[in-house]
Ligand code: SF4
């Protein structure tokens with residue numbers, strides 16, 4: 001009963017907190033709301049006309065939505081990997097990064113789920129998937145696994161920070177005995193959501209481009225580069241605009257994680273390229289399309305080469321300790337890496353899986369305006385959710401938001 | 408691998424009738440007839456009850472929100488009331504695969520009635536189950552096909568496919584002589600007189616795999632293999648995720664990206680629930696071996712329409728059928744056999 005009351009108060013205070021802020025904050029939220037509204041309007045067009053409002057066709061039947069979904073699963077998983085060093089190495093200053101990381105994971109997961117719903121042909125019939133009242137094809141369909149792990153992960157990542165925040169809100173210290181097991185669980189779970197999402201594609205013998213044992217591990221490596229890279233950028237922004245203190249050492253430690261992950265990712269990329277191009281088989285043809293184009297169809301070329309160059313340059317810069325410890329360079333490099341992996345693990349992964357089609361047909365995919373604005377809207381929604389979570393979280397951490405006992 | 412463990416159909420015809428094809432655990436006749444309940448059925452039967460509860464709760468909620476005012480408003484006419492009543496029931500109905508015979512009949516009646524309310528025309532829809540000891544298969548004679556595409560047109564008309572986007576289940580690939588089966592260089596979208604000099608033709612469609620990857624991946628079991636080997640889709644249960652499309656190695660599936668349009672006078676009124684009944688937007692569809700015809704003992708439309716006799720359809724379990732004769736006497740092969748999908752669609756040459 002008491003917890004409930006505290007929780008209610010936290011929500012009330014949190015609401016006050018997020019509706020008040022500096023001018024920059026209000027402009028930021030207004031812009032996000034505007035993009036969200038445009039996205040919602042575009043989605044209403046898509047609902048009305050059907051998925052023909054998007055650029056997807058029978059030949060390329062997944063596009064921007066599923067690409068972003070795939071990428072964001074990675075971000076969500078990676079955000080939590082920061083948890084491990086924080087709690088195990090008892091590295092105090094890391095903890096703030098963790099709270100931010102978990103907020104990021106929650107926002108990314110919400111985006112994932114909305115992207116999947118946006119991609120459905122019959123969102124109104126989604127209740128068919130709810131176990132008990134519908135049919136849940138578990139364990140045969142990897143998609144049902146994905147639904148389970150993503151929702152489970154969302155649950156864990158909401159409850160842990162919630163517990164910590166509620167305790168802090170009341171001015172108590174959170175009991176590690178309660179949250180540490182949860183933290184460990186979430187770390188294993190993070191690997192799980194990643195592997196399961198990779199298996200979604202990896203398990204399709206119809207698509208040789210995906211049906212490759214390296215897909216899962218590469219997913220992990222690239223996500224552990226992109227996720228923490230995003231966290232570094234977010235921490236830099238938070239440091240600038242709020243009173244929240246994040247010491248340099250925290251950012252530098254995270255940059256270590258990014259570096260190692262980016263290096264491993266590059267090694268795997270080389271291994272993949274070697275396999276596809278040293279002894280090309282029929283199955284390499286999608287890779288040929290991706291990197292060099294086929295029969296004059298080259299829509300993905302500029303993207304993938306941008307991605308690879310950014311990736312290589314960023315990894316090299318990160319590798320040098322001197323360059324990496326210059327924070328300004330680090331931020332730029334993190335941005336580069338994030339974009340590179342967004343391309344590579346997004347449509348650079350999904351679209352070539354369909355090109356050429358099962359009978360060699362090469363039909364390209366170009367997203368429509370509707371699709372792009374829905375996508376932007378969902379990203380804005382993610383940023384919105386994250387801002388709210390982060391602002392409340394920071395206020396609690398800073399002790400600005402305290403539970404007042406009313407007597 | 409020993410034969411009992413084999414999940415798919417093989418040419419050893421003495422053993423194969425034992426294949427459990429629809430996953431409902433009932434080997435004889437319909438999936439939904441009387442049978443002892445296993446754990447799965449018990450859960451599913453309970454779920455029907457729970458779905459009813461879900462329906463009631465949602466109804467209360469929606470009425471509260473004023474969302475279904477039309478269905479309970481006093482001013483709207485009886486027909487409108489009936490229409491929204493039907494829509495309501497249809498929205499909450501279960502997966503066809505798990506329906507009892509009575510439920511199947513009810514939904515067929517509702518669909519027929521709703522079509523009548525909308526257009527004033529009657530359709531004839533059935534929910535006929537698979538016959539005993541039938542397993543359908545298909546053979547395609549590459550030497551005979553001349554690329555006329557009569558099969559494609561017949562298929563579109565028979566199966567009420569969307570005319571606006573020119574959806575076609577069958578693709579005819581024009582291949583160059585001397586290059587073998589080179590799909591990459593073939594053309595499946597030609598507009599010229601056939602047969603073109605120096606070319607040969609080959610048709611593909613859904614192969615009704617005996618080990619179909621498309622069925623495994625569906626998150627809601629909206630697609631499955633029937634007892635007679637036909638891979639079907641429940642258009643009302645499909646949520647439109649298109650996972651099955653990504654999983655099909657043969658480009659067998661088609662998606663309704665928009666509301667399909669069939670001019671009223673062209674609608675084929677002889678329909679089957681799992682076959683050519685009218686689809687809606689956002690659901691998957693594909694070849695069903697013309698289930699509305701084949702379950703009545705007729706040949707699919709494509710077989711009937713082919714002027715060259717390149718297409719043969721029949722019961723694989725009937726030793727006297729043409730298809731069996733071809734499988735036993737011709738050098739048949741299937742496409743992408745290395746994937747283990749075991750298509751029930753064979754090619755051969757004279
Ligand atoms: S051909 Fe494709 S759609 Fe047809 S049964 Fe096989 S995998 Fe499924």
Ligand code: SF4
Nearest residue numbers: 625645646648649651
């Ligand atoms: S598109 Fe429909 S039939 Fe295909 S996997 Fe999704 S729900 Fe199942």
